[in-house]
Amino acid sequence: MEKQDFILMLEQARSEYRSRLEAVVDCIRLLLRQGLAFCGDDESEDSSNQAFETLDIIIKEIGDALFSILVDESCDISTKEQMDVVLRYVDKDGRVIERFVGIDHVANTTAVSLKGAIDKLFSRYGLSISKLQGQGYDGARNMQGEFSGLKTLILNENPSAFYVNCFAHQLQLALVAVTKKHILVAYLFSVVTMVINVVGCSSKRCDILREKQDAIISEALKCGEISSGRGLNQETNLKRPGDTRWGSHYATLVSLINLFSPITNVLQIIVDDGRANSEQRFEASNLLSLMLTFDFIFSLHLMKALLGITNELSKALQRKDQDIANAMKLVEICKKRLQAMRDNEWDSFLNQVSTFCAKYNVDVPYMDDTFVA
Structure with missing residues (x-):
């Protein structure tokens, strides 16, 4: 590179840096003048920065058109119950729009309390419940309780406000319900949860887990067992399953298989650690014995294969442009893949488990041995 070219590049870099720096300084000055924090905003009654203007534009855009609501409940850091509301409508260009309109504090999450909060919100923004054409709630533990009651209260006022549950959420809840009914699968996830609790209960054990995994990857790269490249061999952490988190059970099993060797190493370290109390050492020893059995490894790989198929369906159902006709086709394809696995892929699956x-x-x-019940 010519010296002149280098000087030009250096000057350009300085100019770009100055531009970014001036933008940062301008933002800091604005925050200081208005007494705002560097994160968050001031929504107090005497603030000039409230979000009313944005909400007015959203309400104006909806106009006299039909719309739907999406509602969820959550607790903030102070354990106060809150109701989150999203409006869903079609704009003048025919596009489906979803707009977050706010979080309202509610005394409790009973159906009556939630309905009262929605009525107040509608009154505040001049929305009519007669224009409400759909309602959706994404809170699995409440589906049969408060939200189910809320659905009925709204339908009593407006029979056209049809309730639609998320297809992907329904799939997740169905899978969780089925797994809990099968004793061997329930046992598998029980052991998996205990492993995650023991290995991931302290930062020290997590650090050891990462160190063991890094050592395994480095050795595999040297031996040519795996390839290096962008996006490959990323750091993997143990993932905890959740009944309402799409694909979380599948992600948990994948992480457990990928980290199987370092996990067993960490458990063995706990067993051999003379400083650990006897209860911890016994628990680690018991989990290690359970993991190193054919039954556990077989169940682990079987559920990973099954949930891998349903996970693809779940992700497809979460697409914004999905419609019910295509969703039914996707369900049918998933059923055929599961049946094909049952009919044609047993030998290859068993070879994978045996390896x-x-x-x-x-x-x-x-x-081929005789099975005795």
Whole structure:
């Protein structure tokens, strides 16, 4: 590179840096003049920065058109119950628009209390419940309780306010319900949860887990077992499953399989740690024994394969442009894939499990033996 070119690049870099710096300084001055924090905003009654103007534009855009509401409840850091409201409507160009309109504090999350909060919100912004054409609630633990009652209260006033539950959420809840009914699958996730609690209960153990994983990846790269490249071999953490989080059970099993070796190493370290109390060492030893069995490894890989198929369906159902006709086709495709796995993929699946067991010196039962109940 010529010296002159280098000087030009340096000057350009300085100019760009000055522009960014001046923008930052301007923002800081604005915050200081208005007494605002560097994060958050001032929504007090005497503030000139309230969001009313934005909400007025949203309400004006809806006009006299039909709309739907999406409602969820949550607790803030002070454990106060809150109701989050989103309006969904079609704009003049035919596009489906979703706008967050606010968070309202509610005394409790009973159906009557939530309905009262919605009535106040409608009154505040001049919205008519007669124009309400749809209602949706994403709170699994409340679906059969408060939100179900809220749905009925609104339908009593407006029979056209049809209730629609999220397709992906319904799928997740159905999967969780089914797994809890099957004793072996319920047992699998019970053990998995205990493993996550023991291994991830302290930052020290998480650090050891990462160190063991880094060592395994480095060794595999040297031996040519895995390839390096952008997006490959990313750091993986143990993921905790949640009944209402889409795909969380699948993500948990994937992370457990990927971290199987470092997890067993961490458990063995706890067992050998003379400073740990006997209860912790016994728990780690018990989990280690459970993990290094064919039954556990088989169930782990089976549920990972099944949930991998349903996870693709779940992600497809979450697309904003999804419609019910296409959703039914996707469900049918998912059912066919599950049936194909049952009919044609048993041998390849068993070979995969056997290979995994061999890697960790776990005995594989002879499948042609006579089974005695």
